[in-house]
Amino acid sequence: MMKNNVTSIIFYGIGGQGVLTAAEICALAAMYDGFAVKKSEVHGMAQRGGSVESHVRFGDIVYSPITPYAQADYLICCHNAEYGRFKGYLKKTGTDLFEFLNKGLLIVPKKIFINIYLIGVLSVYTEISEQSWIRAIKQTIKSQFVEDNIKWFYEGRKGIV
């Protein structure tokens, strides 16, 4: 079986936390770097404070819009109560970035910044360029909040050193 070079990331948490926004930033950043990208998300009733998830996959050729079981390279959990939902989706060689959720929650001034903090953490692991991440943040976030978001993005990047 031919395996192509795809990176798969699952973002998950609770509706209203900015899980979909985080995934959107990731998908855009990957696109700016010239990757083929697929992103899948949930809408409708699930968004009313229930569990939400969004998958981002990028590489040379991406087929399935959702990450197959045990094929995720990274898991980004945005809410403690949700932890464990996607355990089986992580590759043997994959990385669960869960430890950074509580690290981040200790330092972000408001919980709404946790998504961007975790994006900052993720940015160190993926091959997406820093400039594409910043461009994607500017594209996705409302202009008056961009500065704060970029600040917490860099805090996330620092967080893992």
Place this chain on the structure above:
Amino acid sequence: MQNKKKFKDIILSGNEALARGAYEAGVNVAAGYPGTPSSEILEYIKRFDEVDAQWSVNEKVAFEVAYGASIGGARSLYVSKHVGINVAMDPLMVSAYTGISAGFVIVTCDDPGVHSSQNEQDNRRIASFAKMPLIEPSSPFEAKELIKKAFDISEKYQTPVLFRMTTRICHSKENIILSKRIEKQKPPFDIPMKQYVMVPANSYPRHLYLEKRILRIKTFSEKTKLNFIENGKGITGFITSGVSYLYIKENYPDAPILKLGMSYPFPEKLALKFAKQVKNIIVVEELEPFIEEQMKMLAIKHKAKDPSYRVGELKSEFIPKIIQGQKKKEKKRTGKKPLFCAGCPHRPVFYVLKQLKVTVAGDIGCYALAAMPPLSSLHTCLCMGAGISAFEGIRRGRKEQPLVGVLGDSTFVHSGITGLINAAYNKQTGVIIILDNSTTAMTGCQPNPSTGITLKGEKTKKLSLEKIAEVSGADEVIVVDPFKIKELKKHITESLSNKKLTVIITRSPCKFIDKTTKGHVDYNIDKCKKCQVCLQIDCPAISKTAEGFIDIDSELCSGCGLCVEVCSFKALTKK
């Protein structure tokens, strides 16, 4: 299919890509009614000045408007979710007979896995039922390209075309290449009566025509590039359509595949040709055995999924199990259930209804969440409008039961008005509550006639819910702020005991529309008796601590004050 260098410009969801494709195909008129997973199609198309796009009152109206535009000579698009097609079935079935004047495409967005729907019907069956061609894209990229083909096929064969999306395609995004719009020249204005007046003398010959036409389209189905064989390697080949194609590619990128972009009329000869090329054939499709039944009719030896896989969405990891003939193992849905937002105006209404211990006939909308514990105060949710007409029926079936019918503002306009007229006409009494949050909330806050705003964001005539309720035959119409729960309770109690047909309009905007906070709530732990009544309102801003006290999330709290109202010990106060 995908070339890395070309993809620098944009990523779009399947819905956005479809809308863009329709725009590029020169579509002039688009109509629909919001519903997950279809809503973003019209929300994207509204940006184009060249497209006359509208949210219609309901799907039947949307269908007739869009189809009428085709009769008038304009390329037109109908859009709804799968169950919306049920509402539009009356004109849909006849439109197959009458045909078109300019390209007309019917988009159905099905919801395998019931992510946000009342059922998971497979609308591919509508194509064979109505005898119109069916196009099924596999991805957003294909949605954009195939919608253009759908318009061409519609015009070539003078037929409406059914275009079937699924949630996974609607709501996944991928790289898209944009093209320019090609304006279509309108045909000369001509409405041949023998074609468009469906009285028996005309509909019989049109049925004859329909049968001949579907045979001609079948010939097309055999040779169109929408259906193709990927030769691949190995002795096992797959027949598939829709998103399932991608799941096969994910698992077996080099396998032989017969990929159906146009799965009805079924390309028999192509399937027979494919059967000669491979030793084993496996049919992989979501939900109904649509392709499988065609294979059975042709007596082509094949394997298909175990019937247990007819329920729910397929996943990439299911494919090897399907090949092995395994049964699906049902897993419990994990994760947190959705609930009313902090400050949602529906919450106080259902809190009161629960206190009054009445049975509630519900409807389609966010408020169906009231069926879940701890609120547990909505007892039916069937379809749009049933909050009134099923209410009437239950009253007739069980007269002594205290009963309330409940539905939203958009739902009331969609198909509640007819139910109200029916109840009044047939001398029914009782209480109907219109939860007027001034939007179509669950599907993403679309405007509707009672908001006075159009899809394009323009001001328009605003429908008065009070007036229409009154002229429909309500004996009494009461408008109340749902956060004034004592007043609300009084009105419901009084109306339940009198012999009138009462419409209570609870009016307060959705939190997605009015995001302003009305102060914050202070919690005095010394006064708290741990009675947990405040937890019964199921507010996401209130959580229970390990010691049995509560914690209020000040970032989430909107200051609606419902918890303050329900606390008997003054432990909660508004500041």
